[in-house]
Amino acid sequence: MKRNGPLITLLAGLALAAVLITVNLTVTARGGGDPDPAGFGAAPATTAPAASAPPSAAPSAEASAAPVAKVNATWAGTVDGGGATIAIAVTDGVAVAYLCDGKKAEVWLQGTAAAGKLALTGKNGAKLTGTFGGGKATGTVTANGRKWTFTVKAVAKPSGLYRATATVRNAKVVGGWIVLPDGRQVGVVTVDDVPQPAPAIDPGTGAVTVEGAALTAAPVTGALSGN
């Protein structure tokens, strides 16, 4: 009996994993009933294999389902009411959103964009939920006790979301810029957590001078690092 212990442990883990995957598959399949405009290739197909496969399907069965392109898109624009600007940059399903007023308020959020849904979180309980498809993204941001709703369009370079992080004379500098299709820029730079309006970047190169130091703002691709 004792010698079987490790094997039982392994099988218990496998069984637990199977149960969780089964629950996931059934829940995802149920959620997939929502009408989902196929603006982006990733949206509709993700739930299809789950719906067609029996819930008991092992991971290997799921793995053989046709792979679907991961979401890559950027949406940017003004939130409803015009109080702030938002940009959401998605690289391979990893979403980074930035909401700021160009003066001193800003929120960075990170999460995922998949199956037509956006789910991002940020510091201090900030949250973004929404949907996307058909060249636009719609949703709600809650942060610092406030709430914004938005419907913004897909944009292409050089429009989009830019970010720069640096240490300038021992001060931690984090800058975020949203470049809109009409060329407008909205950004905030925080120097040691004190926010201020961001100087304009060169959209072509990302070059910008902050606190007398030359920085380069890079387009946001994938998860934020070093913050």
Next chain:
Amino acid sequence: MSETTRRARVSATGLYVPLLLGAVVTVTLGVYGSVHTPTGIAVNVAGFSGPQTVKVWLASGAALLALVQLVSAFAMWGKFGEHVPSWIGPLHRWSGRIAFLLTVPVAVHCLYALGFATYDTRTLAHSLLGCFFFGAFTVKMLSLPKRGLPGWTLPLLGGAVFTLLMGLWLTSSFWYFTTIGVRF
């Protein structure tokens, strides 16, 4: 229970099958994580604000139990004195089992909702560590009942499993605590 009377020849050949199966586990997880399109969502555990916080705390629980594993393993091998209390063995077995079971929901969420990711060094390292962790754990479990393995087998495998789990924790929970904050 007559295996104590058997005196097997010490040889590492008994490790072939566990190592092979461990490799199968590692490769399967990696391939599944790469091929399966991440859904971005998965079933949430009640009581937490989101799937990420659930994972962070489950993984932290597993990491804590892994420390218990390390200490109890040292005790079992007599590193803290000749006298080994009888409860050390069960403590080691059960803390290990619970730690392993805690990691399973985390891994399922990682693989199902996020997939094998290479956005940056942290996620790449985490993805690789995750695949290897379950492979190494499989090898450890399958090697445990085998007799006649070299004396370095279990310390090496246990150390590998421990190191991989700590790497996983550092690249996920610790990163989350220091980057996003301690939240429930």
